[in-house]
Amino acid sequence: MTNRVINFYAGPAGLPVDALKRAQDELLDFAGTGMSVMEISHRAKEYDAVHEEALALTRELMGIPSNFKVLLLQGGAHLSFGMIPLNLLRKGRKADYITTGNWAEKAFKEAKLVAGDNVREAASTKAEKFARLPKASELQINPEAAFVHFTSNNTVEGTQWHDFPKTDKPYVCDMSSDIMWRPFDVNQFGIIYAGAQKNLGPSGVTLVIMRDDFLEMCEAQDLPSYLRFKIHAEKNSLYNTPPTFGIYILRNVLAYNKSIGGLKAIEANNRKKGELLYGCLDKHAGFYKSFVTEKADRSLMNVDFFLPSEELTATFVSEAKKNGMVGLKGYRDIGGIRVSTYNAVTVDNVKTLVDFMEEFAKKNG
Amino acid sequence: MTNRVINFYAGPAGLPVDALKRAQDELLDFAGTGMSVMEISHRAKEYDAVHEEALALTRELMGIPSNFKVLLLQGGAHLSFGMIPLNLLRKGRKADYITTGNWAEKAFKEAKLVAGDNVREAASTKAEKFARLPKASELQINPEAAFVHFTSNNTVEGTQWHDFPKTDKPYVCDMSSDIMWRPFDVNQFGIIYAGAQKNLGPSGVTLVIMRDDFLEMCEAQDLPSYLRFKIHAEKNSLYNTPPTFGIYILRNVLAYNKSIGGLKAIEANNRKKGELLYGCLDKHAGFYKSFVTEKADRSLMNVDFFLPSEELTATFVSEAKKNGMVGLKGYRDIGGIRVSTYNAVTVDNVKTLVDFMEEFAKKNG
Numbered sequence: 001m002t003n004r005v006i007n008f009y010a011g012p013a014g015l016p017v018d019a020l021k022r023a024q025d026e027l028l029d030f031a032g033t034g035m036s037v038m039e040i041s042h043r044a045k046e047y048d049a050v051h052e053e054a055l056a057l058t059r060e061l062m063g064i065p066s067n068f069k070v071l072l073l074q075g076g077a078h079l080s081f082g083m084i085p086l087n088l089l090r091k092g093r094k095a096d097y098i099t100t101g102n103w104a105e106k107a108f109k110e111a112k113l114v115a116g117d118n119v120r121e122a123a124s125t126k127a128e129k130f131a132r133l134p135k136a137s138e139l140q141i142n143p144e145a146a147f148v149h150f151t152s153n154n155t156v157e158g159t160q161w162h163d164f165p166k167t168d169k170p171y172v173c174d175m176s177s178d179i180m181w182r183p184f185d186v187n188q189f190g191i192i193y194a195g196a197q198k199n200l201g202p203s204g205v206t207l208v209i210m211r212d213d214f215l216e217m218c219e220a221q222d223l224p225s226y227l228r229f230k231i232h233a234e235k236n237s238l239y240n241t242p243p244t245f246g247i248y249i250l251r252n253v254l255a256y257n258k259s260i261g262g263l264k265a266i267e268a269n270n271r272k273k274g275e276l277l278y279g280c281l282d283k284h285a286g287f288y289k290s291f292v293t294e295k296a297d298r299s300l301m302n303v304d305f306f307l308p309s310e311e312l313t314a315t316f317v318s319e320a321k322k323n324g325m326v327g328l329k330g331y332r333d334i335g336g337i338r339v340s341t342y343n344a345v346t347v348d349n350v351k352t353l354v355d356f357m358e359e360f361a362k363k364n365g
Numbered sequence: 366m367t368n369r370v371i372n373f374y375a376g377p378a379g380l381p382v383d384a385l386k387r388a389q390d391e392l393l394d395f396a397g398t399g400m401s402v403m404e405i406s407h408r409a410k411e412y413d414a415v416h417e418e419a420l421a422l423t424r425e426l427m428g429i430p431s432n433f434k435v436l437l438l439q440g441g442a443h444l445s446f447g448m449i450p451l452n453l454l455r456k457g458r459k460a461d462y463i464t465t466g467n468w469a470e471k472a473f474k475e476a477k478l479v480a481g482d483n484v485r486e487a488a489s490t491k492a493e494k495f496a497r498l499p500k501a502s503e504l505q506i507n508p509e510a511a512f513v514h515f516t517s518n519n520t521v522e523g524t525q526w527h528d529f530p531k532t533d534k535p536y537v538c539d540m541s542s543d544i545m546w547r548p549f550d551v552n553q554f555g556i557i558y559a560g561a562q563k564n565l566g567p568s569g570v571t572l573v574i575m576r577d578d579f580l581e582m583c584e585a586q587d588l589p590s591y592l593r594f595k596i597h598a599e600k601n602s603l604y605n606t607p608p609t610f611g612i613y614i615l616r617n618v619l620a621y622n623k624s625i626g627g628l629k630a631i632e633a634n635n636r637k638k639g640e641l642l643y644g645c646l647d648k649h650a651g652f653y654k655s656f657v658t659e660k661a662d663r664s665l666m667n668v669d670f671f672l673p674s675e676e677l678t679a680t681f682v683s684e685a686k687k688n689g690m691v692g693l694k695g696y697r698d699i700g701g702i703r704v705s706t707y708n709a710v711t712v713d714n715v716k717t718l719v720d721f722m723e724e725f726a727k728k729n730g
Contacts, residue, residue, distance in 0.1 A: 003397070004399050005399030005400060007400055007404055009405065009406045009409070010406065011606065012403060012404060012406060012407060012412075012606065012609055013404060013406075015403070015404055020392060020401050021393065024389055024393060027385060027388060027389040027392065028382065028385055028386065028389060029368045032368070033691075034368045034370030034689070034691075036385050038377060038380070038567040038568070039378060039379050039380055040374065040377060041375065041376070041378075041692060042377060042568065044374070047377075074439040074440045074444070074608075075439045075605075076439075076591075077605075078590065078604075078605040079592075081589060081590075081591070082588075082589020082590070082591055082592060085589075113588070114587075114589060197606055201403075202403040202608070202610045203403070203407065203606040203608055204439060204569045204570075204607075204610070205569075222478060222479075223478070224444070224446060224447020224448075224450075224451065224475050224478060224479060225443065225447070225475060226440055226447055227444075227447060240440075240441050240443040241377065241560060241562055241568040242568065242569075243567070243569025243611065244567065244568050245568070245569070245610065245614075246569055246608065246610070246611070324399070326398075
């Protein structure tokens with residue numbers, strides 16, 4: 001414990017220490033079974049209890065109604081980028097994609113590979129390096145589109161949809177980097193998908209939440225079985241061997257999240273963290289330059305900024321490390337500093353960073 | 366430690382306790398980083414060392430030449446069942462599949478979904494409930510086939526190819542349930558793939574070993590990126606976020622395997638275990654009836670047998686459990702008892718079981 005650092009990695013990222021301690025305590029003997037949870041058959045009742053609890057906690061924390069299925073798959077958002085068009089868009093159905101960053105663009109490109117001209121860009125801020133989100137007036141939604149795909153938080157660029165895009169179409173959304181950061185109404189979503197490795201658990205688990213009418217739209221009987229959402233839904237994500245240990249850690253994280261007051265409490269923490277961090281950036285706006293150009297689009301999960309020089313950036317990273325803070329180096333295409341403040345990063349962690357940033361600005365500004 | 370049971374599950378299955386202890390010791394602080402290995406970015410040097418070591422140990426233990434790529438993917442054998450025909454068989458190339466059990470049949474069906482009549486069954490023992498392997502004289506290899514697919518060990522039925530099928534075609538092989546049970550020459554293999562959850566580590570990691578000429582045969586530029594072997598090979602399995610914790614456990618298991626003498630030592634243990642277990646079955650052949658009809662085809666990984674009645678079977682399972690042995694219930698379609706004796710099951714574990722079986726036969730025979 002004493003040696004734990006403050007972890008600002010963009011993903012895989014820090015997890016609640018209580019969830020990890022629970023795993024450590026029972027790593028050789030899970031729930032009195034005499035086995036690690038990773039050594040237990042996925043058909044055994046001891047594992048099944050973990051699987052069901054992970055699914056139930058997801059439903060409870062997010063308030064997911066019964067007309068949605070919750071799936072625990074593999075392959076991260078990347079495999080979902082492909083599975084969504086393979087299941088939904090090969091037979092002429094149309095969809096719109098809003099491209100707001102590196103990951104949103106990947107989702108769009110993967111959909112085009114499968115569905116060609118049936119998918120189009122409803123808006124893009126690429127000309128502005130994705131440094132802001134499109135405004136409502138910039139969205140050009142195809143009336144024939146079956147859904148609008150968007151990326152709720154742009155991990156690389158540090159923008160986030162605080163109000164979801166204005167459209168009456170169902171959403172399909174990559175929420176990998178901000179799922180469960182706050183409560184929200186899932187009903188307008190046809191599909192929510194998220195790699196676990198930012199807000200939920202370790203890499204190797206993908207959470208997919210799918211509305212029943214979207215599941216019914218899947219026309220994919222000629223696809224290999226693993227790629228068919230319907231099969232996973234019918235078999236409760238036990239069609240094949242699931243990533244059992246990853247799901248167990250997800251369960252631990254969700255149980256911890258519930259114990260601290262659920263998504264409302266988590267949202268309050270995230271908002272405090274954002275106030276502290278953006279407050280510091282705004283105060284020292286001559287020294288720390290924000291990458292994002294519209295304040296309304298600022299992400300509460302990833303905060304990108306630049307220092308006056310590359311030398312100072314390198315010094316910032318190395319001095320932060322000496323002070324027990326890691327993972328601050330910016331994404332390779334953007335540079336500068338990126339602070340990822342996912343759910344497991346505490347308000348105190350951010351206070352420590354902000355104190356350091358104040359000092360650093362005074363000394364070098 | 367004192368509470369550990371003897372684990373005969375068919376997968377996910379027991380792992381070497383040393384590999385688990387190592388994980389437990391550093392679960393909150395990996396290698397002095399102040400983080401769990403699952404909290405570290407997959408682009409950080411601390412994770413990279415684990416990734417590279419897992420790959421290097423795989424090469425070293427199996428003696429894999431430099432004209433093969435080693436990949437660490439997700440989705441288990443199930444996703445590989447689809448990826449192989451999607452990458453190799455959509456443009457008219459032909460392949461033969463030998464169906465020798467439940468899993469071999471699944472591989473064949475998935476290939477047919479993608480490639481239709483371009484894949485055929487080179488042999489099947491389904492008419493005999495897969496209770497033996499086809500003989501060399503029964504194999505009907507299509508001269509036009511680019512490869513012959515087989516399943517090296519049939520987990521459900523308990524048969525194993527001790528000598529690989531007689532053909533001069535390259536093999537494509539699902540080795541999920543017996544990879545690394547012994548040394549063998551990989552050169553005739555175009556692709557070897559294996560879900561980790563039997564001999565290698567936790568579920569959620571898939572090992573794929575692919576010969577360069579097979580990689581070159583992949584014609585898949587219209588496939589979603591996650592499904593393209595070439596992309597994973599070019600990016601050293603870091604195209605997307607890999608299942609980092611699972612790969613770390615794989616590394617721990619492989620490092621342990623090396624420390625005990627590598628695959629030669631493991632093979633010697635596996636042969637001793639087989640002698641003990643099959644010796645007991647043969648000695649009590651009137652009481653324990655083997656499912657497999659040909660002794661030459663008996664698996665050293667999964668041993669299926671029946672007791673005289675369902676009542677005795679249930680008693681066997683429950684009394685074994687009282688004696689600290691779990692996972693012995695047979696596969697649902699076959700019934701009876703299945704003893705899975707993967708690499709992590711020790712000779713002493715099997716001795717304990719055999720002593721119990723001797724007693725049980727005496728008391729109830």
